Amino acid sequence: MESLLGRTVIVDNMDTAIALAKQNSYSFKIVTLKGDVINPSGAIQGGSVQTKTVNILGRSKEIEELQKNIKDLNSKINEINTKKDNYEKSVSDVIEMSKILDNDIKEIDITYATEKQKVVAIEERIASLESRLNKLKQEVEKNENQKTEYIKQKETEELKIQEIESEIQNLNNEIQEFALSNKDNRQYIDDLNFDITNLKISVSSFDESGTSIDEMIFRIEQDIDNNKKSIENKKIELKQKEEENKILNDNITNYNNEIIEIKTLVENSSTKIEELKVARLKNNEDLLRKEKEISSQFDIIEDLKEHLMKLDVKKVKIEQDIQLAVNTLWEEYEITPNNAGEYKKPDNIIATQKQVNSLRNQIKDLGSINIDAIEEYKKTRERYDFMCEQRLDLDVTAGKLRKIISDMTETMKNQFAEKFKQINRNFAEVFVELFGGGKAELILNDEENILECGIDIRVQPPGKKLQNMMLLSGGEKAFTAIALLFAILKINPAPFCILDEIEAALDDVNVYRYAEYLKKFSDDTQFLVITHRKGTMEAADTVYGITMEENGISKLLSMKLS
Structure with missing residues (x-):
């Protein structure tokens, strides 16, 4: 028995045979008790001869109705997808607009801060100019007071000069009188001449003092004029700064108004975004419901596919039965089916009509059929195979990248270890040269992970114990850092x-x-x-x-x- 049947499975009916064949990918032959055969290639052969016949002409109309329903469902799906895309586009536009508004607000804030800094700088400049102006006013007032004092002093000196000149004149008169009256008083005259000479020297000094006072007064007047001009210039500059300050204040007011408008617009946009989010959530719920409906329709379509396959099997069986009956009529009775109609019994017509009606009802009960399911399966299978190839390529590429990263990491470790040793040697040499003795070294915290671990600096200045760099004085830390800098420059200047x-x-x-x-x-x-x-x-x-x-x-x- 085993040698006869081989890889053949016997089941009770055709439904079980189809399910088992699908489950095992048509890997062996399946035979029903009625004689139906499903080959490993997928071909189906009819079983025993039966007298039943079937009429499936009404199936075309139902298939058309199913195709129409599928088109309607696809149209609804496309409409829902279009609405979904529109809502997503609206939400995306609002989000993009919100980003643009945020950027505008940031730019306005930056501009506002810049202008505010300018205003503060101008106010500080104005305060400085006002302070300088007050100082200049005080200097002018001081110079005016000095000028008045110098003028008073000059008048006093001029009065003294006049008094001295009058006294000199009196003395000259006395000298002449003494010269005429008494020559014996020559000594007294010489004394008087000496006094006169001293008085003349005093007069000269007073003249020089007066000249210097005039020059000083002239210089003070020039300083006063210069200070007045400087004050006028500062007033003009102050006025310009006040106008600039006013313009800046106006700009700040405008910026504040724009910020308020933009904030209002942002709030409105936020409200609109929330509304769109609610609408989008509702649409997503509708879409989910539609997807569930579509999924249920697809389940129905799968059931219809199975029923359609069963009908195809029955059709093949019926066609085989009809052909077998025609051959039997001709071989046994040598009559054609048309001639055989004369020999039919009325009871057979009624039974056949009932069978036709029953089959029609069964076809109606099958529901809609997805004709494109096989083509969709082929496309999905092709897409799946393509994605598998892409994944395989990505896995190969990822493996290559991991190897490159591993090689680069190993190269980096080797180069870093080599350079670190050179820097450590140079650091010890430079430290001794700069400090005039001592020791210094660099220590890795984790030699197993040299690319990511920390580095400790241990130094021993002359006359001190070996210690961590953090325990050194400020000057020693700076000199140690300089030594490390020169150690690095020694390797690669x-x-x-x-x-x-x-x-x-x-x-x-x-x-x-x-x-x-x-x-x-x-x-x-x-x-x-x-x-x-x-x-x-x-x-x-x-x-x-x-x-x-x-x-x-x-x-x-x-x-x-x-």
Whole structure:
């Protein structure tokens, strides 16, 4: 029996045979008790001869109705998808508009902050100008008072001069009188002449004093005029700043109004977005409901496919039965089916009609049929195979990338370990040269993970114990950092290097050591050093300085040192 049947399975009916064939992908032959056969290729053969006949002409109309229903459902699905796309587009537009409004608000806030800073700067400038104006007014008032005092002093000196000149005239008259009256009083005359000479010297000094007072008054008047002009200029400048301040205040007011409008628009947009979200949620619920309906329709279609397959099997059986009956009529009775109608019994017509009606009712009960299901299955299968190929390619590519990353990581570890050893050696050498002794080393926290672990710096300045860098003084920390910098530059000298006051914490002796080391490295690297230390400046080839001769105006000075 086993050799006869081989890979053949016997079942009770055709429904079980079809289900079993699908489940096992048509891998063996299946035979029903009625003689129906399903081959591994999928072909179906009819079983025993039966006298039943079937008429399936009414099935075309039902298939058309099913196709129409499917088209209606597809149309509804497309309509729902269109509405969904429109809602999503509306939501996307509103979100994009919200982003644009957020960007506008940020730009306006930045502009507002900038303008506000300008206003603050202008107000500070106005306060400075007002302070300077008050100082100038005080100076003018002081100069006016000095001028008045100098004028009073000049008038007093002029009165004194007049008194002295009058006294001189009186003395001259007395001298003449004495000369005429008494020659014996020559000594007295000489004394008087001496007094006259002293008085003339006093007069000359008073004249010179008066001249200097005039010059001083002239200078004060010029200063007053200059201060008045400066005050007028400052008033004009102050007026301009007030106008600019007014314009800025107007701009700020406009910006505030725009911000309020934009915030209102954003609030309205937010409300609209919420409404759209609610509508979208409702549409999603409707879509989900429609999808469930469609899913149920697809389930019905699958059932119809099975019924259709059964009908096809029955049709094949009926056609085979009809052909067998025709052959039997001809072989046994030598009559055609048309001639055989004369020999039919009326009871057979009634039974056949009942059978036809029953089959029609069964076809109606099958419901709608998806004719395109087989084509859709082929497309889905092709898509699935394509995605499997893509996934396989991605897996291969991912494996290659992992190997590249692994190789790069290994190369990075090797290069880092090599360079770290060189830097560590250079650091120890440079530290000894700069400090004049001691020890220094770099230590990895985790040698198994050198690319991500931390690095400790341990140093031992001359005369101290070995300790962590955090326990050093500020100057020692700075000098250690400088030593590490030079250790790195020793491996790969850079063409340019900018140093910003890195020696600020060093004492004078170490500043000179640092400067000498800079000169040692200057053959391979050009250093641009920002410093306030004299020792560093003395070692430079060229010195650049910034000065401010006038308030707010910087001037660059340069000097080459030989």
